[in-house]
Amino acid sequence: MGTAIGGILSFLISFAVMASIYAIFTMGLNVHWGHTGLINFGVAGFFCVGAYTSALVTSPMPTGVLAQYIKQAFGFNAPFLVGVLAAGIICAALAVLIGMLTLRLSEGYLAISTIGIAETIRIFFNNERWLANGPQGLIGLPQPLHGLVPPAYYNYVYLVIVLIFLAIIYIALEKGIRSPWGRVLRAIREDEIMSGANGKNVFYFKLQSLALGAFIMGVGGALYAHFSAAIQPSAFEPLFGTFIIWAMVTLGGTGNNKGAIAGAFVVWALWSWSTFIILKIVPPAFQTRAPYIRYLLIGFLLIFILLKKPKGLISEERQVSKF
Amino acid sequence: MVELIVYGIVLGSIIAVASIGLTLIWGITGVFNCAHGDQMTVGAYVALLFVVMFSKVNIFQGTVGPFSFSWGVLIAFIPAILFSVGLAILMDRWVLKPLRKAGVHPIAGFIATIGVAWILRGMIYIFWGADFHFYAQGLRPMIFLPLGIKLRTDEIFIVFIALAASAAVYIFLQKAKMGKALRALSDNPDLARVSGIRTERMLVWAWGIAGTMVAIAGILYGIETQLRPEMGWIFLLSLFAAVILGGQGSIIGALAGGLVLGIAQQVSTAWLAPTYKPAVSFIIMILVLLFRPVGIFGKRRE
Numbered sequence: 001m002g003t004a005i006g007g008i009l010s011f012l013i014s015f016a017v018m019a020s021i022y023a024i025f026t027m028g029l030n031v032h033w034g035h036t037g038l039i040n041f042g043v044a045g046f047f048c049v050g051a052y053t054s055a056l057v058t059s060p061m062p063t064g065v066l067a068q069y070i071k072q073a074f075g076f077n078a079p080f081l082v083g084v085l086a087a088g089i090i091c092a093a094l095a096v097l098i099g100m101l102t103l104r105l106s107e108g109y110l111a112i113s114t115i116g117i118a119e120t121i122r123i124f125f126n127n128e129r130w131l132a133n134g135p136q137g138l139i140g141l142p143q144p145l146h147g148l149v150p151p152a153y154y155n156y157v158y159l160v161i162v163l164i165f166l167a168i169i170y171i172a173l174e175k176g177i178r179s180p181w182g183r184v185l186r187a188i189r190e191d192e193i194m195s196g197a198n199g200k201n202v203f204y205f206k207l208q209s210l211a212l213g214a215f216i217m218g219v220g221g222a223l224y225a226h227f228s229a230a231i232q233p234s235a236f237e238p239l240f241g242t243f244i245i246w247a248m249v250t251l252g253g254t255g256n257n258k259g260a261i262a263g264a265f266v267v268w269a270l271w272s273w274s275t276f277i278i279l280k281i282v283p284p285a286f287q288t289r290a291p292y293i294r295y296l297l298i299g300f301l302l303i304f305i306l307l308k309k310p311k312g313l314i315s316e317e318r319q320v321s322k323f
Numbered sequence: 324m325v326e327l328i329v330y331g332i333v334l335g336s337i338i339a340v341a342s343i344g345l346t347l348i349w350g351i352t353g354v355f356n357c358a359h360g361d362q363m364t365v366g367a368y369v370a371l372l373f374v375v376m377f378s379k380v381n382i383f384q385g386t387v388g389p390f391s392f393s394w395g396v397l398i399a400f401i402p403a404i405l406f407s408v409g410l411a412i413l414m415d416r417w418v419l420k421p422l423r424k425a426g427v428h429p430i431a432g433f434i435a436t437i438g439v440a441w442i443l444r445g446m447i448y449i450f451w452g453a454d455f456h457f458y459a460q461g462l463r464p465m466i467f468l469p470l471g472i473k474l475r476t477d478e479i480f481i482v483f484i485a486l487a488a489s490a491a492v493y494i495f496l497q498k499a500k501m502g503k504a505l506r507a508l509s510d511n512p513d514l515a516r517v518s519g520i521r522t523e524r525m526l527v528w529a530w531g532i533a534g535t536m537v538a539i540a541g542i543l544y545g546i547e548t549q550l551r552p553e554m555g556w557i558f559l560l561s562l563f564a565a566v567i568l569g570g571q572g573s574i575i576g577a578l579a580g581g582l583v584l585g586i587a588q589q590v591s592t593a594w595l596a597p598t599y600k601p602a603v604s605f606i607i608m609i610l611v612l613l614f615r616p617v618g619i620f621g622k623r624r625e
Contacts, residue, residue: 039430101609105616107430108355112563113612116605119560123602243437250434289452295445302438306431307421 013155019268020162021223026248026260027169028216033246034255034316035177036209037189039107042098042114044241045121046091046214050221051231052125053090054083055138058226072138073131080144084165084222091218092211099210103203118242126233137232141225162223166261169216173257176212185209244271247302253312262313270297326472327589333478335585336485337547341540341558342565342577343492344411344533350509350572351522351529354419354432358439359537360559362414364552365443366407366538367545368451373399374458389466389476392459392546404538411534412527414439420523440556447552456550458542481543488539489578492532496574505529509572557601561588564604568611570621579619583607 025043032038061067061075078086102113126135145157176182184205187195196202225231235241244267252263274294282290305312345359356362377383377395384393418439422432464476496502508515508525516522544554565584569576587607588600595603611619 039433101613105612108349108353108433109567109612109616111430111433112355112567113605113609115560116564116602116608120602120605123599127596127598243441246434246437289449292445292448295441295448299438299441299445302441303418303435306435306438307418310425310427310431 010152010155013159015268015272017155017159017162017227018272019265020159020166021220021227022245022248022268023166023261023264024162024169024220024223025217025245026252026264027173027257028213028220029245029249030255030257030260031173031185031209031213031216034249034260035182035189036185036206037107038103038206038210038213039111040114040210040213041111041238041242041246042116042118043217043245044236044238045114045118046095046217047221047224047241048118048121048125048233048236049094050087050091050218051225051236052132052138052221053218054087054222055141055225055231056132057086058083058142059138059140070136070138071129071133080142080226083226084219087218087222088215089218091221092215095210095214096207099207103206103210115238115242118236118238122233122236122241125236135233137230137235139230141229141231143226143229158227162227165219165223169219170257170261173216177257181205181208244298247298249312250302251305251312253314253316255316256312256314259312259314259316266313267298267301270294270301324590324593325470327593328586329468329472329474330478331586331589332582333474333481333547333585334589335582336482336489337540337543337581338558338561338565338585339578339581340485340488340536340543342562342569342581343489343574344529344536345562346566346569346572346574346577347505347509347529348533349566351505351512351526352419352423352432353429353512354436355563356533357433357436357559358414358443359436359533359562360555360557361440361443361447362407362411362534362537362555363541363544363558364447364550364555365410366403366541367550367554368447368456368541369406369538370396370399370403370542370545371451371456371458371550373402386459389464390480391461391463391475391477396458396542396546400539400542403542404535407538407541408531408534411530411537415526415530444552444556451552453552458546458550477546481547484539484543488536492536493574493578495532501525501528505532560601561604564608567608568618570618573618573620576618576620 025047028046029040029043032040056072056074057076057078058080059072059075060077062070062072098114098117102110105113125132128134132138143154143158144161146154148157177185184195184200187198187200188202188205192202228235248263248267249260250263251267252261253259271294274297275291278290278293279287341359341363345356348354348356374393374395377393377398383395383398386393387397418435419432422435465473466476466479468474496506504515504520505525505528507518508520508522512522541555544558548554561584565580566577568580568583569578584604584607588603591599591603615621
């Protein structure tokens, strides 16, 4: 009995870690889509680059026998925080580069271009074995404060770490969107031409928004890498890397960070818990196919929200600027 | 090299057929249909269902001429197209039409079609499982063309059907009254509406064409490679690149874009790993957009 409760508790903790990491991504996407109206369908690209950057920066260069099996371009063996920061900075820099190329395109084109860039990044990591071990990916990534508690309880420690990041990002964003800067972003979202006519450099503000959101996504990617301790390119396919995050933001409430966090927890709960429930009720012969019922579930949920509750669970708050 | 170009034409003709519907709907409604790839998968699997049923009752089993597949596959085109057309029209009525009526941004439609894509893919996984399937077992006959080109006879069939289907749609859009109205709508939806073209009724036709073409493309792709639940979703990325390259709502553009990308993808395998194929499409697309933000055949609209 005790082990059953322990099992449920450890499942809940690892669920909470993953949902919180997703919540960081949904807030990052909220900067792009919710506040500025940029359709970034390439979240997976920043996810991937953030995770790999931190993995490469924090892990040591493989030596001896290991070097024959694991190829990586570099390994600095740097502390965890350096890895996370590097992930954010590299993603922001990448976002500036992508923004220079694509931000002048109209929104539909931007959407498709970003899917394409994210896929290109994933395919690149998959093919170029010298960079980060190709399709096998990197394993045994260092985890912060690992010796603090017995390994069985490590996820508790990691949950605290992720929640600290989540809180910092949340508070910073709430400050940011209520500032005059945030007001310009919303003005661009509502009417780009009008904001331009009022003397705002629309392109430059969009670029800043893209870089800030990408920084947050990079941090999220790094946190994911050190939590799972093993990353491979297949983890960053569009479904899990991009579209589930879009479903979370749409469901939770576009343009509202509380909604974005709520959306991440609700969708991830549906996704990870429904497997258990489905596997309990379907006949054994059907077990291998049953997990795909989740595709239907998320699909129907997304359409239902768009049709019946287009503003999401928690709709955008009226922003009153304080000086 | 010549061989790669020929393979590129085969791949490109499938991309071209599939992208006609995508560009038509994009032109009229402003929605990029993310479910288009999975509609293609559905078309291919519905045909498979009939092929399997025919083999159970042992009818239409003789192989067609020099090709690898049976008469059953040819006959299965009909139910697959009908199912696909029905699906496309229902999807518009139940999902996209309410969003249009609510007057929300086309991006909401874009996201909604992602939901549709998940539902379709989930259904295919549930009914057929994740395994690969084939329309025909056994050898695939080859023919040898000059310049040392080896081509499967099936591939000649694919290119022929693709050309015939695209030509039929093109002639319909150029000559028929209905086709002209559709083109007008796709070219400038607002102007068409004030000229008395009934948008909603026309849209049913547009979805009908899209459903037909996408089912044909799905079956052709199934004949060329194999059927798997992710086939359409992965193919969709090339389709997006093709329609963007061609320009919004441009049928000729989509056909040209499809061929260009098919050839570029195959020729790139001379230097790059074949897994880079989708990336090649996108890099070409982004390069073209940088210099011509409305695509090759697109018109600037304000």
